[in-house]
Amino acid sequence: MKVLESAPDRYDAGIRILTFGRLDKSYDRLASHIKSGHKALDIGCGTGALTLRAAQKGANVKGIDVNLRMLEIAQKRAHEMHVTQNVEFCEMGVAELDAEESENYDIVMSGLCFSELTGYEVIYTLNEIKRILKPGGILLIADEVRPGRLSKRMFNRLIWLPLGIITYILTQTVTHAVENLPEMTEKAGFLIESVRLNRMGNFIELIGTKPGE
């Protein structure tokens, strides 16, 4: 009832422990698609993990998140890394993406954000991303997904429970592994370039493109 403390200060450490460090590698792999001069949008940027990687590559990045405290940390980190001139952080939810111009971005990326969205939001967001990407623009997603194979799903459930509790204690958010993310992305009109699942089948790196004219 009164345990209302939101916990951005602990978020980074919490997530790193829970993902056994695989997250950094994933983000590095995704960031390798970003080139200098690209215009990029990071949806659910949190403390700026993907945003700052893109900024270091020389892209112009806008990071959006609903959590102001996280954005403050991201801004501080941008300052420390001397990339403030090509990043912009904005308190904005996915439902406010309609404020973005159409065909405005070369890259739209999102790390561990879709798993915090509701079903309606996932579909809405994918459609909005499609609209704001330039033709041929790239979509990069790293996120938790529901494994396809039943055995893996059961195993996943088993280890999720304690991890879920720890995540909740550390960050006070619960994630809902996304179901059928590649299918939904395709349905929104993207071409899937590559899908990389980890061995457990519960973490995805997805690269899609918006078809050119």
Add this chain to the structure above:
Amino acid sequence: MNRFNYVAVNIIETLLRVIPIPCKVGMLTIGRPDRGSPVFLTCNYHLTVRRVKRALKGIDCYLLVANSNGHNVWCGATGGHFTNHDVISVLRTTGIERLVDHRKVILPQLAATGIEAEHIRKRTGWKVIWGPVYAKDIQAFVENTFQKTVKMRGVTFPLASRIEMAIMWAFPFSIIASLITICVWPEVLLPLNGFIWALPFLIFVFFPLYVRRLNPKKKGVGFSRYTVVFDFGRTPLILWGLSMSFLLGFSAITNSFTWPLILRWGFIFLVIILIVSLDLMGSTPIYKSGLHGDRFLKIVLDERKCRAAGFCEQVCPRNCYEVGGSRHIATMPGAEKCVQCGACIVQCPFDALYFIGPDGEILPPATVRRFKLNLLGKRLKAAEKNAGLSL
């Protein structure tokens, strides 16, 4: 069967009241709504949604369930779990905009501490109408052409809610104490549990008898600030010290001193002191929690800015305000009832209201809107270091 299910859900979730329980976010159709039907919105605390659905029976309408991470409306909105983004998201993504022709959404009044009506209107075009505090008043609210009576605006603490609070505290206490007792002293399991259930009931049922003696302005928060749910007064701690010395003295005199005895009785005394020290004021809707430094804040009205728009009167859960009168501004005849929820400050379109702290520090509307209230009193801290923010 449905009724049985409803009762079961109410019982189970009252026992687990301290834990946020989320349910599915999205849109529900009640009855046979058409393009002119009212649109209601609430949080995704499972028990709330069940109760609101029941209260809406017989009204053809849409019910939007916004993501509050399973927190109830008041705690969620005040603590930053139920935000503008969550409201904008359900309005945009559920497709409600294609189903109705109007753009009016009815929100529970207690959400006014965290959801900014003006912001929602600017970003989505939807006009927020502040509904009643309690779902049970929705039918009367609709019949009264969506106007609230004074009664519909105020929070109350009747016997039923007090019993809910007693259960909310007793259940987790009895679980934890039972687990420990089974290991160290199984014989006292039943009497101890009897005690753990009886004490909160006594405290809350007889609340009206001693409510006058509660002092929300008692000085200092002390280490209670870090104890999450316990508001330690000096008296219970002195009592605990006395009972422990009595225990030691007694065992020394009767020559029965053994460590297990001391530890066991010490544990029992501790449980009792903890129950007595529960954050009683924070468990009521009519006082600010004894754990929050915010309870020393005072609302100030800048009369030059006030245009008597009346939003403060609409959202104040303690009916502190009166708007209009001969001078055509807001006044606060009920200021002493204020629970520092901040709803009036958040909603005032002219920024005519703000908080002032015990040492004269000012919390302007922008700070109140931006820094949600939470356990560690970050809002007050934010006011102190407000100057150096970059975002």
